[in-house]
Amino acid sequence: MNNYEGMFLFDPGVLTDWESVQKEVYRILERAEAQVVACSRWDERRLAYEIKGRKRGVYALTYFKADPSRIAGIERDVNLSESALRCLILRLDDDMTEEEMKEAASATRIEQQKSAGEPAEDEGGDAGRRRERRREEDRPAAVETVESEPEA
Secondary structure, three states: OEEEEEEEEEOOOOOOOHHHHHHHHHHHHHHOOOEEEEEEEEEEEEEEEEEOOEEEEEEEEEEEEEOHHHHHHHHHHHHHOOOEEEEEEEEOOOOOOHHHHHHHHHHHHHHHHHHOOOOOHHHOHHHHHHHHHHHHHHOOOOOOOOOOOOOO
């Protein structure tokens, strides 16, 4: 069995609370006989583009152990799920322990809580500054009017 990190994206309209999101992640992974090590919630965010007609999504970061032949089944179950929009599964180094996986999952949650006071990218941040810069570039430069003396 290998160690994996999975990022799952869910429809917030179907799964309204974290417990239901977590149950769906566990259901998908248990069908593949995977052993869940850690599962942490990321926040609900506006998507860069629509996925299955949705503009927002809830992210769930999961660390688990599974047989490599079962990964395709996990991806298939996500595609067939009505509540799951997407998933990305990455194989981790074999020397990463369960404690390190749990630490990584909790560390991402702590980082998100710290950055909660800062504006999210869809509320400002770098994207907002880039939009403001574009608006300034599009504005015409101020024109100074200089009164000329009448010719004699």
